Each structure stands twice: as C-alpha cells, then as structure tokens.
Amino acid sequence: MYKTIIPVLILIFLFGCGQSNQPKSQPEEAESKIIDSLISSRIVNFENSLFSIPSPHQITMTLKQQNIEYNPSYLNPTSNTLNYTNSYKKALNMGVYGADLGYLNTYDKTQEAITYFSVIKTLSQELGIINSLKKDTFERIEKNLSNQDSLLHLLSNSYQDIDIFLKSNDQGHIGALILAGGWIESMYLLSRFSENKNQELISLLGENKNPLENLIKIISLYTENNRIYQVLLEKLIALEMIYQNIEITYTYNKTEVNPEQKFTKVYSNTNITISDDVLKELIEEIKALRQFIIS
Amino acid sequence: MRVLITILFILTFGIVNAQVEQVDSKVRDYLDNTYISDGQIYRVMLNHEEEGEFDVTFFAGTQYRLALSSTLAQSNLVYTVYDSERNILFCNQDFDNTPYWDLIFTSTINCKIQVKIYDKQKRSGIAVMMIGYKQS
Numbered sequence: 001m002y003k004t005i006i007p008v009l010i011l012i013f014l015f016g017c018g019q020s021n022q023p024k025s026q027p028e029e030a031e032s033k034i035i036d037s038l039i040s041s042r043i044v045n046f047e048n049s050l051f052s053i054p055s056p057h058q059i060t061m062t063l064k065q066q067n068i069e070y071n072p073s074y075l076n077p078t079s080n081t082l083n084y085t086n087s088y089k090k091a092l093n094m095g096v097y098g099a100d101l102g103y104l105n106t107y108d109k110t111q112e113a114i115t116y117f118s119v120i121k122t123l124s125q126e127l128g129i130i131n132s133l134k135k136d137t138f139e140r141i142e143k144n145l146s147n148q149d150s151l152l153h154l155l156s157n158s159y160q161d162i163d164i165f166l167k168s169n170d171q172g173h174i175g176a177l178i179l180a181g182g183w184i185e186s187m188y189l190l191s192r193f194s195e196n197k198n199q200e201l202i203s204l205l206g207e208n209k210n211p212l213e214n215l216i217k218i219i220s221l222y223t224e225n226n227r228i229y230q231v232l233l234e235k236l237i238a239l240e241m242i243y244q245n246i247e248i249t250y251t252y253n254k255t256e257v258n259p260e261q262k263f264t265k266v267y268s269n270t271n272i273t274i275s276d277d278v279l280k281e282l283i284e285e286i287k288a289l290r291q292f293i294i295s
Numbered sequence: 296m297r298v299l300i301t302i303l304f305i306l307t308f309g310i311v312n313a314q315v316e317q318v319d320s321k322v323r324d325y326l327d328n329t330y331i332s333d334g335q336i337y338r339v340m341l342n343h344e345e346e347g348e349f350d351v352t353f354f355a356g357t358q359y360r361l362a363l364s365s366t367l368a369q370s371n372l373v374y375t376v377y378d379s380e381r382n383i384l385f386c387n388q389d390f391d392n393t394p395y396w397d398l399i400f401t402s403t404i405n406c407k408i409q410v411k412i413y414d415k416q417k418r419s420g421i422a423v424m425m426i427g428y429k430q431s
Contacts (some may be wrong), residue, residue, distance in 0.1 A: 052351040055333040058428060065356070065430075152331050159334030164319065207403040210352045252382050263397035264385045268378055270402050
C-alpha cells in the first residue's frame with residue numbers, strides 16, 4: 001500500500017508546487033487536464049462569458065428608497081409550498097421566497113421574515129443543498145432576523161455558498177432556477193408598484209432588459225431534453241419581445257477617478273422611455289410569468 | 296497502474312479545488328463587511344492571454360465593489376470595465392493591478408468586464424470575480 005501512495009505523494013508535491021521555468025512536463029499536462037475537467041463542472045461558462053443577475057435585494061432597496069408603502073399581499077404565500085412537489089418548482093420558489101425575504105427584511109418585518117425564512121430552510125433541505133451551508137448559518141440567520149444589515153450579509157453569503165455547491169456538484173441547472181425565481185419575483189414586486197406611475201420604478205423596470213437577456217442566456221444552457229427549462233425560456237423570450245419596444249438611449253460621459261480612495265465615479269447616462277401601452281403589456285406578462293412559477 | 300492514476304487524479308483534483316477555494320475566500324475578503332455580495336461567484340478558466348467576459352448591469356445610485364483574483368499571482372490578472380460602446384471606464388492595470396476597485400454610478404449602465412491572464416510560462420489559471428454593492 002505504502003509502495004503505491006508514497007510515490008504518488010511525491011509526484012503530487014512535485015507538480016502541485018510547480019512554479020518553475022521548466023518546460024511543461026507530463027505531470028503539468030495532467031494537471032492542466034484535471035483543471036479543465038474541474039472547471040467544466042464548476043462554472044456556468046458560455047464561450048468564456050458569464051452573466052450577472054442583480055440581487056433581488058437591489059430592487060427592494062429601491063422600493064424603500066422611493067417611500068413605497070409596504071404591501072404584503074404581493075408576496076407569495078408560504079402556504080403555496082405544498083404545491084411544489086418537484087425539484088424545479090422547489091428551486092424556482094426558493095428564489096421567489098428569497099426575494100420576498102429580502103423585501104420583508106427591507107421593511108423590517110421580522111415576524112413575517114421568520115416564517116419566510118423557515119420555508120426557505122425547508123426547501124433547501126428538500127433540494128439537498130442544506131449541507132452546502134456552514135453548520136451555524138441558520139442559527140446565525142435566526143439570531144439576526146431583526147438586524148437588517150447582518151441578515152443581508154448572511155443571506156448573500158449563503159447564496160454564494162449555495163452557488164458554489166451547486167456548480168461544484170454539477171447542479172448548475174438548479175442554481176439557474178433559484179436565480180430565475182429571485183429575479184422574476186423582484187420584477188413582479190417592481191411591476192406591481194409601478195402601476196402607480198412612479199417614474200423611478202418604471203425606469204428600473206426598463207433597466208432590467210439586460211439582466212433579462214443574461215437570464216435567457218443562462219436558462220438556455222439547460223433546455224436540452226428538459227421541458228420545464230424550455231417552457232421557462234419561451235416565457236422569458238416572450239417578455240423580452242415586449243422589452244424590444246422600450247426606447248433606451250445611452251450617452252457616454254467622462255469618468256472621475258479617485259486613486260487614493262480607490263473609486264471611479266461614472267457619469268454616463270442611460271435614458272429609458274416606456275409608453276403606457278408597453279408598460280401595461282410588460283406588467284401583464286410579468287404577472288403571468290410569476291403566476292406560472294408560483295402556481 | 297489504474298489505481299495509481301485514480302489516486303493521482305483524486306489528490307490533484309483536491310489540490311486544485313483547495314486552490315480555487317482559497318481564491319474564493321480571498322476575493323470574499325476584498326468585499327469586506329461594508330459591501331453586500333450579489334450572491335454569485337463568477338469563475339472562468341483562462342489560458343494565457345485568453346479573455347473572459349462578464350456581462351453586468353450596474354444600477355444608478357449604487358456603489359459597487361469589483362473584487363477579482365486568480366489561481367496565479369495577482370500581477371498576472373488584468374480586468375477592464377467597458378460600457379456598451381466599448382469606452383473604458385476602468386482598468387486595474389492603471390493602478391498596479393489592484394484586486395479590487397469601487398465604481399459609483401449616477402445612471403444605470405450595462406457593462407462588460409473583460410478579464411485576462413498574462414503569464415510568462417503561459418500557464419492556465421482560474422479567475423474569480425465577486426460583485427458587492429451598497430447604497431451610495
């Protein structure tokens with residue numbers, strides 16, 4: 001046994017620490033192949049492009065900034081969890097409840113947040129991703145439900161851990177659904193509150209054209225031989241078609257750089273114009289898409 | 296022989312995996328506690344001088360922190376933020392290849408973050424990016 005392991009360990013040591021100028025040796029080539037196999041299972045990679053979906057909290061943060069009154073009737077009732085019997089629905093609605101939890105947290109609704117949090121915990125158990133989280137994560141989240149800032153950090157770090165876990169375990173498709181559910185729910189909340197003609201919210205709705213396109217690219221990676229991804233993709237594309245009618249103009253302006261404080265201020269400007277008809281269409285389509293997910 | 300290859304594969308896989316996790320942890324530290332992560336970790340495998348691109352929408356009134364590192368030395372990693380018209384908004388090469396930088400947006404903008412790895416030995420590396428945000 002030792003006769004086998006010791007040379008292996010020596011080999012590992014030799015190329016595990018390989019930072020020399022020597023030409024590429026066989027072990028290095030082997031390492032390169034192993035990295036490739038590791039990577040192919042770990043990242044959502046589409047011709048070396050990756051797509052970002054904004055955190056749902058960024059949207060609920062804007063609702064609070066705009067002094068929009070709290071309205072719990074827009075949230076997905078926790079009783080609906082009984083309807084989610086397959087992993088796709090569970091994943092999509094884990095994203096939905098995550099966005100709702102962000103909304104409740106933004107409006108300091110601790111009691112309601114506890115209920116939504118326990119639903120997320122149950123869904124993560126049922127999806128088998130609870131082990132991706134550190135042992136004390138749920139305990140820490142429970143303790144910080146009334147502390148908005150700490151809770152946000154804990155939740156976003158948990159989503160990162162889940163993201164890594166799913167990609168590492170070849171379950172990026174589940175991660176994609178959690179992302180989709182979160183984005184759709186935040187868009188639903190935004191669209192419902194936009195009905196009151198708040199221009200800031202309407203612009204934010206229009207500004208999500210690019211994140212929608214990114215989401216379409218992510219979901220399209222998993223459509224092969226899977227009906228639920230195909231249907232979801234079709235619905236996202238239908239929404240994107242409405243987005244095509246939004247007028248978006250962009251003007252580049254010079255940036256201001258502060259090297260001491262390591263920041264750049266960007267003054268470029270995007271202008272969004274949405275007609276009343278397009279807005280109405282957009283709101284209806286988002287409503288239907290969200291209904292498809294939560295039903 | 297097959298046993299040897301299997302053990303070699305498993306151990307090497309573990310080493311590379313641990314290396315990537317170390318980079319994840321380092322990048323997470325760059326966000327520090329003042330920035331909330333967007334909940335995603337972006338990883339891309341790059342060969343020498345190969346480009347990786349990240350499509351990102353930055354929202355108005357928000358301050359973002361971009362944090363990037365790789366499995367190779369920090370000096371090997373170059374990242375550039377472009378707007379939709381390919382104007383350069385920021386490049387870390389102008390600031391000693393800094394691993395993190397803050398960006399403040401007065402209007403919502405769609406950007407591309409291009410990442411490159413330059414290595415004299417032409418090695419491949421894994422670039423890791425995280426995006427943190429807070430109200431500005």
